[in-house]
Amino acid sequence: MIRPITKRISQRIFTSSNLYRNGAFTKFPAQTRSLVAAPKPEQGPLMERRSDRELPEINNGGMLWLRTIPIFLVILGSSCLAIFNYQKSSSPVVASTMYALRTSTKAREVLGDEVYYAYKMPWIWGEINLLHGKIDIHFSVKGTKQRAVMRFTSHRAKRMGSFVTTEWSLETADGEKHDLFEGNDPFEIIDADTSEKKIVGRGSYAPNISG
Template sequence: MMLRLVTKGLPKVTPSAAKAVLVRGSLLHSFSTSARFNNSVAEDEAKIVLKDKNRPLRIDRELPDPTTERRKRIAGFLLFSVAIGSALSLIFNYEKTESPIISNTLYYIRRSPATKNILGESIEFDGIIPWVYGELNSVKGRINITFYIKGDKNVTGTVRLVADRNTHDEEFLIHEWSVTAAGQKIDLLAENTKTPI
């Protein structure tokens, strides 16, 4: 009975009133926290004393010189450019050496009696890295290439192929297809009825 009487004597607290009390408490806490922060900032600013308030604050430190080590940067850029250019040249040359035109040319050269008489058997590209000089553009119809070959007689020969065509539907017109080795020039166009293109 006593518990009931005490409960009846207390005022009723609604949910909205309880929520308002909680909001007021949180606002008071945030206000007190911000006030303490502002007081600490004001104390720190009071400790900073400028000798001359008219002059701006500066740091006595030397700025980096952009012209230092200029030669190293230029040398690095040149080396990078040379490396990129060499890589691109190797890629383009590899595409030339793997072209069907080069493969067919080597096939007919290996079957040429006059060429085998001078260079011998096992005719391949001369050098560690096969290199095809000149333009080899079958799409535009322009071929003007030169490359070096060697057989088992250790005699180096120079292959030259010059051809062109006006349209894509036409066949290539060969102007020169020859092998020069040991002071002799072999006309492969006259020796073969078929062409490598």
């Protein structure tokens, strides 16, 4: 029994050695793939993307965005000022003073006809605080004769009181000041009438819940 087994083993070894010599067990060479370079800006779009592609270069100037912070702050500040100025220019205070200026005899003598803002985008300087009862504004106006700066100042002593105008004048380019306040308060146009019956839901009037 031992001899046949030994004979079989020797035959297998002989057969394996012959196959190895003939190249049956020769190792196949490993397949290699070259890296694909990342597309450059002037090249066309990449139609296919492989996992072994070359990674793009990282710019060293990663903190360049810090230089744009001052520009961002300037744009933000300018936008805020423009919003606040638009709010003041569209307020009923400015509209009432302009209406009173157009209908004032003294203002027409100084400015002439066609009284309007001096610039297409008027800039309203000063403060309009109706909540605390303080108005102090001035802006440029023009007419057919000349330009001037209109100043309007009004205040409210009590919370439920009426506004009292203390100054309403025109100052021309030569420094001459013309007082327009003749006893007719231009702010009365937008000031609520104390004798008017309050209606629920109108303006800032709060309804009497107690009945």
